[in-house]
Amino acid sequence: MRLDFLGTGDARRVPVYGCFCRACRLAREQPERGRQACSALLSCKGWRLLLDAGRTDLCERFAPGSLGAILLTHFHMDHVMGLFHLRWGEGQSIPVYAPADPQGCDDLYKHPGILDFRPLQPFVSLTLGPFTVTSLPLIHSRLSHGYLIAAAHRSLAYLTDTVGLPVDTLDYLQRQRPDLVVLDCSKPPSAEAPRNHNDLNQALYLAAAIAAPLCLLTHVDHDLDEYWLDHPELPAGVSVARDGLSIDL
Numbered sequence: 001m002r003l004d005f006l007g008t009g010d011a012r013r014v015p016v017y018g019c020f021c022r023a024c025r026l027a028r029e030q031p032e033r034g035r036q037a038c039s040a041l042l043s044c045k046g047w048r049l050l051l052d053a054g055r056t057d058l059c060e061r062f063a064p065g066s067l068g069a070i071l072l073t074h075f076h077m078d079h080v081m082g083l084f085h086l087r088w089g090e091g092q093s094i095p096v097y098a099p100a101d102p103q104g105c106d107d108l109y110k111h112p113g114i115l116d117f118r119p120l121q122p123f124v125s126l127t128l129g130p131f132t133v134t135s136l137p138l139i140h141s142r143l144s145h146g147y148l149i150a151a152a153h154r155s156l157a158y159l160t161d162t163v164g165l166p167v168d169t170l171d172y173l174q175r176q177r178p179d180l181v182v183l184d185c186s187k188p189p190s191a192e193a194p195r196n197h198n199d200l201n202q203a204l205y206l207a208a209a210i211a212a213p214l215c216l217l218t219h220v221d222h223d224l225d226e227y228w229l230d231h232p233e234l235p236a237g238v239s240v241a242r243d244g245l246s247i248d249l
Contacts, residue, residue, distance in 0.1 A: 001044040001151045003247045009035025010221040011078040023225035037078045038219045044151045047129030058082035068129045072098035074144035075105040087113030101143045136169045138162035154249040160184040160219045185217035188227035216241040
């Protein structure tokens with residue numbers, strides 16, 4: 001099983017339009033420091049599962065028939081923008097699994113085109129190709145799910161967007177002991193409780209509580225990238241994901 005990070009940024013991405021902080025300046029000078037909308041691709045035995053669809057180049061990046069399914073964490077625009085173009089394609093339909101949010105996003109439900117939306121329920125598992133996917137409730141301003149995904153005797157938890165974790169979700173992950181956790185970490189450490197996304201303090205607390213061998217932080221904003229320029233140290237087993245990073249499990 002391989003995980004490819006297609007994007008690791010928050011809704012504003014990095015560099016932020018009109019911002020000239022150090023992180024944004026560096027991202028303009030060194031494109032490898034840039035961050036696109038948060039998304040990832042899982043591959044196993046020739047089967048590919050797209051995690052979130054905020055990138056607007058899906059039609060160019062993925063040939064017809066190359067995606068087995070799309071798995072959405074929620075219906076905020078930065079996680080579904082790529083679907084608005086993709087839906088008008090022709091030919092084979094693409095299953096899109098998502099939390100059972102009756103509002104969806106704009107008119108995607110009304111005009112789905114080739115997209116086949118299928119609602120998911122918390123803690124219910126399903127089989128997608130070689131993957132076993134279990135939906136996990138998160139804490140966010142919109143109904144959101146993370147996912148525990150297992151294949152080839154390995155498993156990973158994909159947990160974005162969230163601030164903290166519900167008790168049942170944390171208990172479940174502690175019992176399942178995933179090999180890898182991909183975790184929302186949008187903000188630098190703050191004395192105030194984070195509101196809608198984990199800050200670094202909250203993310204490190206969750207990483208320690210889940211105790212996976214490896215935790216990769218994603219959904220990073222430019223303020224956190226700037227913080228890391230002066231404070232690069234992280235606990236053992238915790239790293240920052242970058243666009244283009246590939247992990248083999």
